Amino acid sequence: MAPPLGESHKRFLQTMMVNGIIDGAKARALHRHCCETHGAHYAHDKLDEFIEVINAQLQPMFMQIRKGMSEEDGLQYHALVNMAETDVTRMSTDYADNELELFRKTMDLIVDSDNGTASSTDILNCADSLQTKKLKKRETEHVLNRLVQDKWLNEKNGDYSLSTRCIMEMEQYIRLLYQDQVKVCHICHNVALQCQMCENPTCGIKIHTPCVARYFKGRTDPRCPACEDFWPHEIPDVYRPPSSQ
Amino acid sequence: GKEKASQLHAEGSAFDPAAFAEHLLSFMGLNRLEEEDEDVEGGASGGYLPQDAWQRVANRAQCCFRTAPSFHYMMGSFLAELPPPRQRVE
Amino acid sequence: TSQVQKGLDRLTPAQVDLKTAEVVQFIFVKDQKKFPIRRADIVKHVVKEYRNIYPEIIKRVGRVFETVFGLKLVEIDSKNHVYILINKLEQLEGESLNMSPSNPKTGLLFVILSIVFMKGGVVKESMVWNTLKKLRVDQGERHEIFGDVKKVVTDEFVRQRYLEYVRIPHTEPLEFEFRWGQRADMEVSKVKLLEFIGQLHEQDPQSWTQQYRDATAPPAAPAV
Ligand SMILES: [Zn+2]
Ligand SMILES: [Zn+2]
Numbered sequence: 063m064a065p066p067l068g069e070s071h072k073r074f075l076q077t078m079m080v081n082g083i084i085d086g087a088k089a090r091a092l093h094r095h096c097c098e099t100h101g102a103h104y105a106h107d108k109l110d111e112f113i114e115v116i117n118a119q120l121q122p123m124f125m126q127i128r129k130g131m132s133e134e135d136g137l138q139y140h141a142l143v144n145m146a147e148t149d150v151t152r153m154s155t156d157y158a159d160n161e162l163e164l165f166r167k168t169m170d171l172i173v174d175s176d177n178g179t180a181s182s183t184d185i186l187n188c189a190d191s192l193q194t195k196k197l198k199k200r201e202t203e204h205v206l207n208r209l210v211q212d213k214w215l216n217e218k219n220g221d222y223s224l225s226t227r228c229i230m231e232m233e234q235y236i237r238l239l240y241q242d243q244v245k246v247c248h249i250c251h252n253v254a255l256q257c258q259m260c261e262n263p264t265c266g267i268k269i270h271t272p273c274v275a276r277y278f279k280g281r282t283d284p285r286c287p288a289c290e291d292f293w294p295h296e297i298p299d300v301y302r303p304p305s306s307q
Numbered sequence: 308g309k310e311k312a313s314q315l316h317a318e319g320s321a322f323d324p325a326a327f328a329e330h331l332l333s334f335m336g337l338n339r340l341e342e343e344d345e346d347v348e349g350g351a352s353g354g355y356l357p358q359d360a361w362q363r364v365a366n367r368a369q370c371c372f373r374t375a376p377s378f379h380y381m382m383g384s385f386l387a388e389l390p391p392p393r394q395r396v397e
Numbered sequence: 398t399s400q401v402q403k404g405l406d407r408l409t410p411a412q413v414d415l416k417t418a419e420v421v422q423f424i425f426v427k428d429q430k431k432f433p434i435r436r437a438d439i440v441k442h443v444v445k446e447y448r449n450i451y452p453e454i455i456k457r458v459g460r461v462f463e464t465v466f467g468l469k470l471v472e473i474d475s476k477n478h479v480y481i482l483i484n485k486l487e488q489l490e491g492e493s494l495n496m497s498p499s500n501p502k503t504g505l506l507f508v509i510l511s512i513v514f515m516k517g518g519v520v521k522e523s524m525v526w527n528t529l530k531k532l533r534v535d536q537g538e539r540h541e542i543f544g545d546v547k548k549v550v551t552d553e554f555v556r557q558r559y560l561e562y563v564r565i566p567h568t569e570p571l572e573f574e575f576r577w578g579q580r581a582d583m584e585v586s587k588v589k590l591l592e593f594i595g596q597l598h599e600q601d602p603q604s605w606t607q608q609y610r611d612a613t614a615p616p617a618a619p620a621v
Contacts, residue, residue: 069467072466073486075466076484080376080497122418144380144382145382146422232382324512324516361505369503371586374584375482377431378428
């Protein structure tokens, strides 16, 4: 039998429900806050175990608190995800059918692109040809805003990418649906959308931008870890989170 | 109706919705205009509210509500059909 | 009852667990918009051929909400069997770790519930709109945050059971009045509401004698 949850676990889980996703630093702060609020034993290095206790109870409900890396800043995040797809889960009321169709078309565009982004122009174009019900330009912009607000998409200068929360929840689905297009990162082996690619046509491996930064840090002659060819891209700096305290 | 209301007031402080609104406006961060606005009878006082005015009230009022958090997800909200078989180019 | 037991005997524990999980999922879906959940819908959409063991399933569902999520499934209408979810964990003031900002509609709802409560439990619609107008919320205009605010107040809040909005009989032209809905009764702490109102007025909450008495009175037996 899985151990029962204390109030501290329940408060942690409720905060995950409200936020959907939180970064590692916030998760650690939340862990401490929940334990202290309810007088539960707190050990700063036991966050993973704390979450495992919750996950054991969530599993029969097809829910899970998952750990993953952001393609953008390379930091660790925790997300509460749904794992079931049934007649019941499809009754979810957050988005209408045509809004979901727009989201899936956006996913298609993002996965098909070289750099893991889709321009708002391209997304607006496919809003015109939705099978369920067309969306007007203003409606489309409104839906895209909501998708960003709800943390399913990221937006930067009019370009949209899949959020960390989205990739963490849908990784399996993305691998299955786009098995011919999608590649995994040569370094961390997760789905790679926002990434750099080896230009050797017989190689063509992909590496996440933050993984590139870490892997090539301090190397003067960056070479592809698979084929040894010169790595022709700009090597970004390793992202440092603004010191949280 | 009316009698009951005045009875209620006799028992303690009266509650005046207009005064309540004025206090709320201050709490919301009303930017009162420099020049003294002449308070029109029953009208709103001058000035403008900041963008986050209602957010402020909500943040403070949130602890009065024992609202259950809701669960939101993307995976599972639509039929995850696999792609149609690729068209063969003859 | 033995009927339920007979039904259970015909199923494997795994089948009952799965049905329980589906009902939990269904209630979460319905709660996304804070609309109440009707037993008839649970049976129609999820329980289906398991309807003979419904009492056992809903008991287990209630246990899951309490032991896993810290929530409580409350039957607010025992005649029509309508449920809502409320939170069992205490809401900490300024819980900065609830990192998501609150929904601004909570502020609007707070103002209306406050007026109704402070005025003894029922107020004419006009008093609410007059007060909201001072707060730059006009029932006839589109609000930049709330949109169609008349619809939010008289339809959404009512459907969510935060408010009751009823016609006052024998009025010409038509007049309506607001009361607290069943969800507000279950979910809103009158003491904390009064504390906030006192803080706004820089006034001791106890100076509103009647309201303070009402807020601190032991709750009527909940309709479970
Ligand atoms: Zn990687
Ligand atoms: Zn290579």
